Amino acid sequence: xxxxxxxxxxxxxxxxxxxxxxxxxxxxxxxxxxxxxxxxxxxxxxxxxxxxxxxxxxxxxxxxxxxxxxxxxxxxxxxxxxxxxxxxxxxxxxxxxxxxxxxxxxxxxxxxxxxxxxxxxxxxxxxx
Numbered sequence: 251x252x253x254x255x256x257x258x259x260x261x262x263x264x265x266x267x268x269x270x271x272x273x274x275x276x277x278x279x280x281x282x283x284x285x286x287x288x289x290x291x292x293x294x295x296x297x298x299x300x301x302x303x304x305x306x307x308x309x310x311x312x313x314x315x316x317x318x319x320x321x322x323x324x325x326x327x328x329x330x331x332x333x334x335x336x337x338x339x340x341x342x343x344x345x346x347x348x349x350x351x352x353x354x355x356x357x358x359x360x361x362x363x364x365x366x367x368x369x370x371x372x373x374x375x376x377x378x
Contacts (some may be wrong), residue, residue, distance in 0.1 A: 253279050254304045256324050261305045271319045277343035278336045308322040314340055
């Protein structure tokens with residue numbers, strides 16, 4: 251929510267510039283932002299109630315967040331130092347994704363959950 255608040259502030263200060271409001275945020279934080287924004291009815295009613303747009307342009311996303319960049323300095327001005335557990339730099343985020351991908355691949359899941367090797371034939375279900 252704080253990342254969305256920062257994006258909203260930039261959106262307001264730039265008179266609706268969605269590209270400017272698409273701040274570089276840490277990958278784990280971006281994933282949670284998507285989860286929040288997927289709750290369409292809640293987000294829509296929240297925006298109406300508080301009178302603030304919560305912009306997020308997935309097609310403009312770039313994953314280049316680094317510690318002490320513009321976004322983290324804005325965050326720190328509002329709430330203090332971003333939690334390093336979630337606000338990780340790009341290199342660490344990529345390292346974590348590789349670790350996760352390797353674990354998934356071992357279980358037959360590929361492309362970070364976008365494909366799998368599972369088969370669901372009727373014979374397999376009956377044998378189980």
